[in-house]
Amino acid sequence: MEYTILILILPLLSFLLLGLAGKIMPHKVAGTIGTLTLVAVTALSYYAAIEYFAAGRDASGVFAETMPYNFHWLPLGDTLCIDMGILISPISAMMLIVISTVSLMVHIYSLGYMEGERGFQRYYAFLSLFTFSMLGLVVATNIFQMYVFWELVGVSSYLLIGFYYTKPAAIAASKKAFIVTRFADLFFLIGILIYGYYTGTYSFTPQTDVLATAGAVLPTALLLMFIGGAGKSAMFPLHIWLPDAMEGPTPVSALIHAATMVVAGVYLVARMFPLFIGYAPEVLHIIAYVGAFTALYAAIVACVQTDIKRVLAFSTISQIAFMMVALGVCTSADPHEGGLGYMASMFHLFTHAMFKGLLFLGAGSIIHAVHSNEKSHMGGLRKYMPVTHITFLIACLAIAGIPPFSGFFSKDEILVACYNFSTPMGVFMSIVAAMTAFYMFRLYYLIFWGKSHYEEQLALYERGACDHEPHKPHESPARMTIPLIILAAITCVAGFIPFGEFISSNGRAYTIHIDKGVATASIILAAAGIALATIMYMKGESRITAKINQVLRTPIKAAYHRFYMDEVWMFITKKIIFKGISAPIAWFDRHIVDGSLDLLAKTAQKAGALIRPMQSGNVQTYSIWFLAGVLLISAILFFL
Amino acid sequence: MNIPAEYLLILSAVLFFIGVFGFFTRRNLVSLLISTEMMLNAVDINFAVFNAYCHPGHLEGYIFSLFGIGVAAAETAVAIAIIINVYRNFHSIHIKRLKNLKY
């Protein structure tokens, strides 16, 4: 499978080409280059995945990992070495498909969405860079390669979030995203260092005997790595960057902050799953609890946000938390014995990538139409944007877990895994799932139903109360709707993929079967959520809604402000780090460290001034000193 | 002669340091010069005494004294010339006046 190298090289070349020569290219050419590259990458990815899975299982009944490339990149001492290479395994093949698909959709979509934007070529260059990095991450042959691409992903995300570099919010958001994830990466790095030191390798599959001796520190290492993953995957409290990251162009949000980069953390845990399950099951449970809390937190916050992309962002956090929970609740490597969560998580990752990508692209389409992110500028759009409306609805149904859409299947597996772990966990996650349905449909209604903001404005304009004619929402061009339709189609059918056949915790085939009880319960809960949303938001904001808002004023306000996590972040950065640590250190440096040197210089000057009077100009004084010197030296010689 | 050598040496030491004292405390350049002469004179006594009492075999101390007198004369001549020059410039040979150069 040597051709897989092209999967990495093509986007890189595209990035270099667009990055270096982009300035002199017309927009169309740049867009075409980027998109065509992605088409090729996608084709190669699919081909690789198909070839890989078609090759069948080996004697032990698993899909053998293959490593078409692996070379020493940087030696770290005599034994350790950072390798670079390509590793094809079931999950990486799956990720190749996810990434290339969503990325291709985003590339196509952006042709329309970003049309005429300043820096169009740069945009495509960054997209290529991101795709390269993300693909490199998933095919990493070892943890350090993963870290290398992990960082690259972080940077490309930074560049893309800050794409509108003249917008202060975008600048702040990009900075925040980078720094928060970087902070998490620090732990990742330390984890890697511990891991590398004790296992003597950075490979994912160290020697068993080494592992036995390193066993004691492995949980620490893995926990630290998880913190790194939590940063990228926006687990509480490191999630704060993700909502802000919506300042980037919407297709970027779709690609990075919904489908691919944010699941890197999940992928990391999945990658290291054999080690987690074998040596650090307790860390997995920590992951589960963190995930569960994050899921709930994000769901609550999502219920009250007004910016549609923010809602989607929190929903993403919540859904990724689902995946984390699914991984965390695993208690063994056997899918039949408590290892179901692994498969469920990967499955959800797959389906979520599709429908969340769809949701973001849909949202992009809407924003493209109304030029605003705020729900107050929307409402009643279903008439104007039918394709967007339908595809958005499909995605909402999928995320809410309504069969036969893909989300139902994957979420169901997660819930089953949770119930297998413990009933409270199952119940808890079911409730979160219901909330998912609620806030997604709240969003849906607010956008597509209710009073049309455009019509209100038009009325105002006709009455002369408003001096410019409002912009009429319109359906997006085909370049944007076609990706929507494709993703919607995938969303519809993806649930029926026999996912367990390809991916499972121990690599052996696992047949998905739906737990009737859990499925029923979850459907009922989802329906209840949808119903509540329908009541509250279908016809604009009803009285009940107002009442509820009135009663729950304080919690809603808190939730709207995301429980003041950002204020805490600001406090930590601005007040503690900046004012509390950095500024005093800078002062200390200038005034104490440097000051003491200046003091030294001053002392010399002072001492000079002090001995100056000795040179009084009087010969007699000189002679007194002369003789005194003689006597003093003699005294020293005698008495020493 | 049975005067112990130490007596002579102490006498010369006293003279020497009286000269030193004068050099330290006088205010007039000529007085300073006088004090120096006294010091040099004391040194000459030392040489002569050492030669006579301790090492009479050769005339080293003796000759040293002799040359010491000559050198003192030469020094005095130069010093007096310079003092005269100072007087021409400053119209005083008071040491207090010589304070242009200091610190």
Add this chain to the structure above:
Amino acid sequence: MNYIQFFEMRPEVCLLGIYLIIFMYDLIATGSSRRVFHPLVCILTAALVVLTLGDRSHFTLFGGMYESNAIIVFMKSLLSFGALLVIMQSHKWISNSDSYHKQGEFYVLLLSTLVGMFFMISARHFLLLFIGIELASLPLACLVAFDKYRHNSAEAGVKYILSSMFASAIMLYGISFLYGTTGTLYFEDMAARMTGLPIQIFALVMFFAGMGFKISLVPFHFWTADSYQGAPTSVTAYLSVISKGAAVFTLFTVLTRVFAPMTEHWNLIICLTVVASITAANLMAIKQQDLKRFMAFSSISQAGYLMLAVIGGKATGMTSLVYYLIVYMVANMAVFAIIESVEWQIGAPAKRANFNGFYKSNPKLTFIMTLALFSLAGIPPFAGFFSKFFVFMNAFSAGAWIVVFIALLNTVISLYYYLLIVKAMYMKESAQPLERIKSDPYTRISLTICTVGIVLLGVCSFIYSGIDSIAFGL
């Protein structure tokens, strides 16, 4: 009565011959023939440098009172060379109307001191040494007071002569005790009878003080600043380099020849005075505005570094001492030549502020000045670096670690004040910048020699090796 011995003292005889020629010429020559006086003196002195260098054999004369060997001969040649530089640089000053009629005296006095120094460093008997020292310092007093109608010169002269007499008296007093306890004034005999009595130690200190006065070591240095500042610039240059160099060399000889049994004691004295000299002089130098006064303090601190070479009294020390002297000579002479040029330009003592913006008008002089100052500060690749390094090596090998360390820290301060001048020349702006200085050919030649020396002395190691091959130690 072997009077033929006189003619074996070739350097002295040549010098005295030249001395007489000049003396006679001064008496005879009148009118236009006086105009060639200066070149004549220059040529004669240059000839002296060469003639002196000839005889390198080791011999003693007059019953061991006079000694000559290769390093002594070299040293004499070096001193003559320094005198040559001084004479060349003095051209402008000595041919101006105030001093023109005293030209002959200047040369005679200068050469007299040179005679004194020759005997100083060749002396192996305290009487000869003493007369040499006096001969080296009394005419110098006249030279310091040479500008008779300048207050400062007169004041400097009187301070110098009085201090000098006081110091001589103290030194003589010390010598008298040495004589008293050993019964001889010959170096070798005295060393053999040296027993380390307390009074001998006292005498050692007194003798050291007397020499320390000439070298201007703290606390025997106080006359230095005043005399340097007041003296005519050429004389200051002479005082700071040649007179000092001869004195250090003599001190080295006496300490190693006579006081060898008391090495520990004089090592300690040197350590104390070196630390005091370098530190005090550096601290004082920081605030100086008048360049000559500033150079006085600089020379005190340089004397401290010079004395580092004496510590231990080893042959390497002797080598590094002589080497240091050469290097110090060229650098210091360059600085003084430039100071003198500036003084002539402004007609007043040169202050540091006069050098503001010097680079703009006189790039070449600035460049030479920079090199010279860097060399003084011990910055590579200029010669001063090498000489400093070698004296440090010597002192370190003698175990004086702390002294070396203090001296090293002091190089920072010294660098600071040398850089102050560099800063003035390159970075400061001046309201009335100096005009372009047109140097006379003598100064130019001497500056060229100095510059070549500054650049090449360090790099050309054969000089050091050559000195080393003839150096002697304890």
Add this chain to the structure above:
Amino acid sequence: MNILVLFVIIPLLMLPALWGCRNINQTRAVMATGSVLLLALSVYLTIDFIAQRNAGETAAMLYTASVTWFAPLNICFSVGVDGISVAMLLLSSIIVFTGTFASWRIKPMTKEFFLWYTLLSLGVYGFFISTDLFTMFMFYETALIPMYLLIGVWGSGRKEYSAMKLTLMLMGGSAFLLMGILGIYFGSGATTMNINEIAAMDNIPANLQYIFFPMTFIGFGVLGALFPFHTWSPDGHACAPTSVSMLHAGVLMKLGGYGCFRVAIYLLPQAADELSWIFIILTTISVVYGALSAISQTDLKYINAYSSVSHCGLVLFAILMLNKTACTGAILQMLSHGLMTALFFALIGMIYGRTHTRDIRQLRGLMKIMPFLAVGYVIAGLANLGLPGFSGFIAEMTVFAGAFGIDDPFHRTVTIIACTSIVITAVYILRVVGRILYGEPENEEHKKLSDATWDERFTVICLIVCIAALGIAPMWVSNLINDGVGNILGNLLASH
């Protein structure tokens, strides 16, 4: 003729050539020729060195030659290189080369500028090729002093104060250093000042090592911006002209690290082993403290200077870990920091040359005004914060991996503390990037400014290419320096 000597001879010939130049074009021609020659020479040296190594040459130093200089004092002019010096020579030539172009339009007194600049580079080259303590020290000081004039005359801001401070502090450091060198020479009782021979004897008594190791280390450490002797660096860098900042931060500060490694660690292994903890604490402070200070600076050069403190602290930190990986990392970090910081200073200089301010509060939206420089700045920033693909990453990773290879709580703790610097670095880099490059230009004056000229573009591109080359293909450099590191740590590791 030994090829290494050319590194000294070429600048030496350039000096009189520059002195004789009559106009700016001649000066430029001399500089361009000289720096290209040096660059070519170092590239050739690198290739040839690698070829020789591949051919199985195992001697610790290659191209060795020795000419007795001061025979009575056992001082020789000995040259020789191992992989580390080859790498440093290459770095120096690159920086000198790019620095030449960065100061292509320097005014006034172009000739004099380049004269001192060449003297400075002479010192640097000489230092790296020397294997004799004396010549090493000589070149070390030769490299220091031209800084005074270069900053004082052609600098900006409080240039005189800064130049003086820098010079005096570095000279103070070299006072310690000289003590150390003398201590090594006399302590070993050697009849040579050749580093390799002294190391081979390895007989400096322990009690002397305890005295002279700190001296030597501090001596070099001052130049390596060791806390608390680093304060010359912010002021000095801030006031220096562009190419001088480049050369200083890029190469001169490396003299410190290189010297610590080549002299202090190599020759005084026992004390290095025993006393390293003191300096590890200091360097750890340097690393974090420098980065934290950088956060609240408002002057671009100060930010970068503090960043240099942090990065150079990491170099010393890594050296003190005394294991092969970390020390390899230290060398990589030197190379990497040299290139990155040179790039940074070049860019800052170019920006300053246009806007006449380096205050980040007054700069805004440069991405729109001067996209080339801004993009260069972003790349430099990303390289600085350790983005994979650029040199910073591999260096830092090697350092951390090496430092982590020592299994005791103290080393672990300091390593983790030092690791945090990568986050802090991100903070100050992004703060600046966000502040000055992004956003809408506010100052009307700035809107009229032009983007980079050809010589500036050339400088920036050269450096970026080097940084990326090192970052993408670290293997060859790592192999290049590996043998040298192993050799230097040989005495130390043997004693364990």
Add this chain to the structure above:
Amino acid sequence: MDINLIIFASLAFVMIVAALFAVTSSRIMRATTELLFVLFGTAGLYFMLHYTFLGAAQITVYAGGIVVMFIFVVLLIGKGSVDVTQTSLRRYLAGTAVALTGMVAAIYLINTTDFQAVNFTGDGVEMKELGMTLMGTGKYDFILPFEVMSVLLLACTVGAIMIARKK
């Protein structure tokens, strides 16, 4: 009681008293005269040591030459020759202290040192011996210092004249 001792004691007394007057008298002329007493006293000591030539030289050179020069300069300068104002008290005290310390140290050292004085023979020095010593070239002969001395005197003469003469 030896007659010599009495002579010595009286000489010493005169010398010390004269010396003290010489360094304290406020009139220079008087001080010069007191110096003359000291110098004569010294000559007397030399005579006691049977160093007659030395004593003669002392009288002629010192008393006859130097003191005359002093008197000359004092007369030349005239009213400036009065040493009235005392030095500052601090310097006075410091000077006294240092001089006293020095004296005490010197006397103590002289007293504690055994100079191995052989018996004083009182032979005196014959003029011929002196002449041979001054003119001889061997060890313990002093022709060389003698010749150098001549250069010194010449140089000092030249210098002194140069300084002292008017234009």
